[in-house]
Amino acid sequence: MTNSNWPLWEVFVRAKNGLSHKHAGSVHAADARMAIEAARDVYTRRMEGVSLWVVPSSAIVASDPKETTDLFAPAEDKVYRHPTFYTIPEGVKNI
C-alpha cells in the first residue's frame, strides 16, 4: 500500500527582480512540479512575474539556536569591520 502522505516542501518567493527569495511557508506535494504549481496557487495568487523556489523540507539544514553564540558571536573584538573604526580627515566627501 503506497504511502499517500505527500512530503512537505518549503516555498521561497522572489516578488520582483532585485529582491531575494523570501520564505513564504510550505505546501504538501507528491513531486517537484506539483510543488511549484501548488506554491504558485497558494503563495502567489495576487502577484505577477515572480520566481519560486521549492525545496523538500527534509533537505533544509538549519543552524541550532543553541550554537548561536558560537556561530554568530557579535564581532565585538573585530572592530576593523566597522566603518567607525577608521578616522577620516574632516571635509573629505563621499567616504
Place this chain on the structure above:
Amino acid sequence: MYTTELKDKNQKSAPVSLASEDPEKLAAFEARVAADDFIEPKDWMPEAYRKTLIRQISQHAHSEIVGMLPEGNWITRAPNLRRKSILLAKVQDEGGHGLYLYAAAETLGISREEMVEALHAGKAKYSTIFNYPTLTWADIGAIGWLVDGAAIMNQVPLQRTSYGPYARAMVRICKEESFHQRQGYEIMSVLAAGTAEQKRMAQDALDRWWWPSLMMFGPPDENSPNTAQSVRWRIKRETNDELRQKFVDVTVPQAEAIGLRVPDPALKWNEARGSYDFGDIDWEEFYAVVRGEGPVAKERTQARVQAWEDGAWVREAASAHAAKCAMKVAAE
C-alpha cells in the same frame, strides 16, 4: 476565538502545567516573550506552549477549511457572475488560509495528516460558527459581515503573536482578509435596500447569525481559565468578553446604517460605559455546539471526511507516480 477553550462545560480544563520545565530556561523564555521578541521553530519552548500552540493553530486552520463549506454551498447559486467570482475567490482564500496555518502548525512537530485525522475523529475542534446552515443568499452576506468581522477582530492582534510562523501566517491572512468583510456587508446593504423579499431575507439572516457570531468569541472570561497565560504568551491579546463587547459596539451601527434590526430586545446604548449593553447569550446552545451537536455539525464532518476518503486514491496515485519517476532517475 481560536483560543476558545472548546471543552465541555463540565470538563474544567486543567491549568496548563509548567512545573516540570527547567526554571532557568522557562524564565529566559518568558522574558523574551515579554520583551515582544519572537519564538522561532527551533528555539527552546515549554512543552505547554508547544501543545497550546498546536491546538490553537490547528483549530484555527480547521476553522478555515470547514468554513469553506457554508459559503461553498452557494457558489453554484450565486445571483450574478460578479458575486459568483467574488465568492469563489473568497472561499479559495479561506482554503489558502487553512493551508498557511497547517504549515505553521507543522513547524511545531505535528503533521498535516495527524491534524486532519484529529478533525475527522472529532478530537480536534473548529469554530462553532460553521456548524450553522446557510439557508439563503443573504446568509452569505451575513457570514462575510459578521463572521469575518469577528475573525478580523481576533486576527489583527495575532500579527504580533509570540510564535514567528503563526505571526507571519497572520500577517499574510490579514492582508487578504480586507475584501472578505466588505463584500459581505455590501451584499447585506444591497439586499436591505432591495425588494421586500430581499429585505426579509437580509433581516432573517441577521436574526439567525447574530447570536452565534457573539458566541464565536468563546465563553465568558470567568469560564476561560487559560486566558492569563495566553495573554502573557501573546497568543491572545484581549479577553473573550473584551472582544465580544468591541464587536457589538462596532457592528450595531453598521446594522442600523442599512436599516436592519439586531435581534436583541435588551440591546441598549449605555452612555456611562460608552458601550452597548446587550442581552444574555444562551450558553447551553454554545456548549451543545462545542459538544458536536450543532445543527449541521454532522454534515460538515461528513463532507470533510468524504472529501478526504474519496480523494485517497488520488493522493496514492500521485505518490506512486513520484516513486516510479524517482526509481527511473536512480536507474539512469
Place this chain on the structure above:
Amino acid sequence: MKRADEMLFHHALRLGDDALILGQRLSEWCGHAPMLEIDLALANIGLDLLGQAMHFLNLAGEIEGKGRDADALAFRRDVLDFRNCLLVEQPNGDFAQTIARQFLFSNWQELLMREIAAAPEPRLSAIGAKAVKEIAYHAKFASEWVVRLGDGTDESRARMIAGLDWMWRFVDELFDKKDGAPSHRAEWDMRIARTLAEARLELPKPRRGAMGGRHGHHSEHLGHLLTEMQFLQRAYPGATW
C-alpha cells in the same frame, strides 16, 4: 444585426458559454477536492474561466446591441440558446473524470485562443491575449495529472481510462467545421497522443461523436446545471444583487 455582427455575436457566445459552464462545474469542487492544494488549483482555473466568460459574454451582448450584458445572457437563457460544447457540461464525476474533461478541453481551448488572440476584431483579440496565458497553465496542469493518474496505481489507471472513455465521444464536436473555423485537430491529436503515451495509456477507441451543443441541443446535464445556476434570478426577476 448585420451578418458579420451576427457571426461575431455567436462566436463570442460560444467562447463565453464554454468558459461559463466549465467554470460552474469546477466551482462545484470547492471544499471537496482530494487535497487542499488541489482545491486551490481547481478554484484558480474556475476563476480564470469565469473571468473569460464575463468578458466574452459582455462582448456578445455589446455586439447584439439589445441591452443584454453577461449576467442577462448567463442567467436568463434556457438550454436551447446556450452555445457551449457538450464536453464542458459533463458532470465532474470523480477526480479522473474531471481531469479527463479538463485535459481534452484546455488543450483544444489553448489552440483556439492563440488564434483568437490574433483575431482582427480588437475587442476579441484583447480577451484572447489574456486568456491564452491562463489556458496554457490549465492545459499543463491537466496533462500532468493525466500522467500521474494514468501511470500511478492500478486504481488510478482504471479511473483515468474510465474518465477518458466518458469524455471521448465529445471530442469531435470541438473540431466540427460547420462554422467554417479552421480545425486544429492534427496538432491537438499530437498533444493528446504525447501525454497519453507518457501516461502509458492507449488512445480511446474512435466512436461516433455526439453533436448539438453549438446549436442549443445539449445533453440532459445542462438543464440541471442551469436550474441551479439561474435559480435566484428566475425566482426574483428584476432584483439587484
